[in-house]
Amino acid sequence: MSAHSVVGTDIAFRCNWARETEPARHPELEVVRVACIGRIPAGLLLQAIEHGAGQVLVLGCPENECRHQNGVRLAQVQVRIVRDLLHLLGLDPDRVRLVAGDESPTPRPAAHPGV
Amino acid sequence: MNMDQVLAETLLCQECGRCTGVCPVARSGLGFSPRKVIRQAGESRTQSPELDRALFTCLGCDRCAAVCPSGLTISDLIIRLRQEAYQQGRTATLAHGGLLQSFMRMMATTPDRQHRLDWLDPSLRVSTSGDTILFVGCAPYFDRVFDFPGLRPVETARNAVRLLNRVGIEPILLDDERCCGHDLLWLGDTGNFRLLAERNLAQIAVTGAKRLVFSCPECLRTFKLDYQSRFGKSSLELLHISELLARELSQLDPGAMPGRVTFHDPCRLGRHLGIYDPPRELLRAVPELELVEMKHSREQATCCGGTAWVECGTAVKCLQNERLAEAEATGAERLVTACPKCDIHLRCALSGTDARTGPEIVNMINLLAESLGLTGPEPLPESAVLADKGGSQDA
């Protein structure tokens, strides 16, 4: 993922089995598939914001449905770290969100001021 | 220095190998050699992933500089070579997935004001004017990233304020203080380092303060050596908190803390800045606290293994194990350090599943605060600090 490619875009990291709702709702999302969202480290999420992504979504399955048992819980920890850091930096923590399960969070505007 | 100067410097190398002899990374036996790095980088100018890895394995502890007969400050050369590498897009493996470098860079470039003083509580007396600034450093950020048992960087920051309060100082805290840039500079990212420095210096200038006190030796070293060499001599006095407190010993009346401790000299405080005694004076002022020295201390102290979050691997763990073994050999229950980085790195070395369990690591600031009865109310639970700011998400 090069820095140039993500300015202004919204990125979703999703696992292979996550529900399709969010990406279907927002076709402009740049989707990166992984085997399990438990492998997304906080550094990756923060760098996505650093390189100009508007929003970063981490899409997974409901916690008790994770095929790799604790993938969602691990992702929760990493997302929490990034949200805390975003707050410290003076940025909106909601720019990084974890969506695990059926919730359909309020759609966010696609355009976002880059960093 | 520019590359020509670097190359000229490398020619001064006598190839005596004393640097490699004292290098703690070389001792791990995995093939790192400062002499080799200097020679390869300087003479042959070949670039290779192996050379890059070696280049980024140096801890910058300067044990080599202390013994080099040519007077080479090898770490300076290495920084310069890393700068060249960085410009060419070459770097080595970043620790923690590049998280730390990322937020440090963002601190350099975000226009937004940070929320970095949420850790303050009403019992801490700070001021918006005065002659002393306390430079807090990245403690609030580290607090969110690391969760080693017993490590609470913001509590250390609070205790630093409490100690200053005890000697009658109500420090200024910059509410948009940026990272000093030490880690990015050592990575070779001079561009962002410069941005951080400029932003910090601008904020400091408008306070009118006369004195800048640091709880972190890396920040101190960066201001004293790296900022001054680039931006000119500072009009403020630059001190480590232990230096300031040691001067005010008469105002401190520490309570008894029976036990044995040993002191780990941070590289940036000791060899880089020549500050060895103030922390020891403070520790000796605590009644019934026995201070014993490790086998290698003061100018010979070995490094805690801090690598500016780059190429942290087996070699570093080896030397950390050695250092902790030295501490255990003194019989001390606690290993005291005067640097928040050493605090983190040594705890990290103890946090593995390999057998080593001690000694207990404690930051000198926290130990002093404890001996003075200054520790505050129970530390707030982690997520409560930021809960209503939307930090934690109910997912």
Add this chain to the structure above:
Amino acid sequence: MNRTRTTTAGIRKALASGRAVLSFTGSSEKFRIRRIPDSPCRVACPAGVNVKAYVGLIGAGDFDRALEVVRTSNPLPGICGRVCTHPCESECRRQEVDAPVAVRPLKRFIADHALKSAPARLPPETPRRTERIAVIGSGPAGLTAANDLARLGYQVTVFEANAQPGGMLALGIPPFRLPRETIRQEIDSIMDLGVRLEANARIDDPAALLGRDFAAVFYAPGAHRSLGLGLPLENEVAGVVDSLTFLRKAYAGDQRRLAGTMLVVGGGNSAIDSARTAVRLGARKVQVLYRRTRREMPAAPEEVADAEHEGVKFTFRVQPVGLLHENGRLKGLRCIRNKMGEPDASGRRRPVPVTGSEFDTTATLVISAVGQQPETQHLAGSALSVSRSGTLQADPITCETSLPGLFAGGDVVTGPSTVIDAMAAGHRAARGIHVRLATDAPPGPATRTRTADELELVASCLTAIPVERTRTATVSSRMRKHFVEVELALTESEAIAEAKRCLRCGPCSECVRCHGYCSKHQISLSVPGSEEDIQLRFAGLDSLFPDSAASREVVVCRPGARPIAADVAPVICRVERTLCRDCGRCVEACIHQAIKPMTWHEEMKTASVDPLLCRGCGHCIAVCPSGALRLDCAAPVLLLPGGTGR
């Protein structure tokens, strides 16, 4: 080339300690199947047959394509499928698990399939060259060279001294091992390419053919002069015959029924063939005398076993020292016992006669099978260099002799050797001739000398479940009294099952079946037969492999066709060893218990990922503080249609 044989336990140990890792090929954009190095079987075959490809194709049920692959390098598959010494099987890594794949019977199976298909034809795009090439000798070397040269477009004439073609195949190997019908059919399929055969045409002066009508000559007459026993009056006493003469008469039907005791002196395939032939001719007692021990016998062990099954007796560590005769007829043999001494130049222990241990034994016929030499006396004094044992000297790569345009290969150059070695020489000679004559000869394929890394063989050995090697059936004991073929062919289901035992060592075998099968993701074969990688283009490394718990299959679809399940290697995690801090977080994080700490440096431990247990979920990567864990492709992708394959 590292030829150390590694046991499965050793491989697992090497993986675990981090000294070996699986080969990684992934990149963020493209996914590449690494094409080289080769599987051990292919490297071992002197003729360069793509063993792994045709075995795999048999396993997939694609017999037509398997035959094509075989025919590319081996124009005599039915013959080799019966008599080849199978160096491929000796190197087959399946033996680390249980027993080597039965490659030879599989080759015979596929050759039998050929008999049911259309006769061989030259492809229409074959250029028509004007040069005429003479091939002297219609043994395996000559036939192979003729086949290759015909396929290159040359006009080839084969000169055969005997009435029947085939060389040692027909003269030396008995019909119960190699039916005459098979020889005839395979030679016919070469002749169908437009090769002319002139029988009863002995050529003593090969050089004379040059310049006159032929642009090049390949001299491959074989080695047909039997060595004698070196006994006094050997040639005068009736009842002593060399094995080649004996066999020739037997095959021609000239040999009378035998009575009494036959003694065969020798230990090679010739001796065994003679002994088994003698049994079929009615000899009541057939005994093979060999001067060394069973271990040193050059004959194939399966032949020896067959002979013993048929009642042949073996006596070891004896050699003849004199004939017992009366009135010019053989009565018996005087022998001496040997003890085994120091190894000689061949590495085998030298037999040393024990003085005073002579004994006599009766016999009505003594067959000497102690070796052959090329008949090259007529060439002594010519420009060609002839060795003391009669062999000719030729360039080992091009087969050209010291006389430009005259090429030589096979037993006449090497001395008696195997069928497959002679065929390899035929290939080299054809290529040597083509390079000499044509301006458009492309650079040759890379010499295959490297086998797949131990690394790439690892995963295969570890996942294999032991399955007994398919035994080839043989005719009943009653039928073994006749000259019918003893070994029976594998059935179709047996062949497919046996082919599936193949571990598919190393990467892609270039069977090129994948080409055209994948529409969703492009597969392009860069330069067939070259060192280029076959490239698969994918969106991203992670996205291809759903680590389905059920299997590691990916469904590959072609528009309009039914989906084919393909066996695809997964993406797994691996440890960059020098970055590991032995913190143990990955070990704890791994829910599949695929990560173990291994001691590696001064009691330091490093994490090590078990590639078979890792599911590529990446949790370890997220918790690793130093970035030591990465995600990468576990092994080169093996795309073979027809199910899971293993």
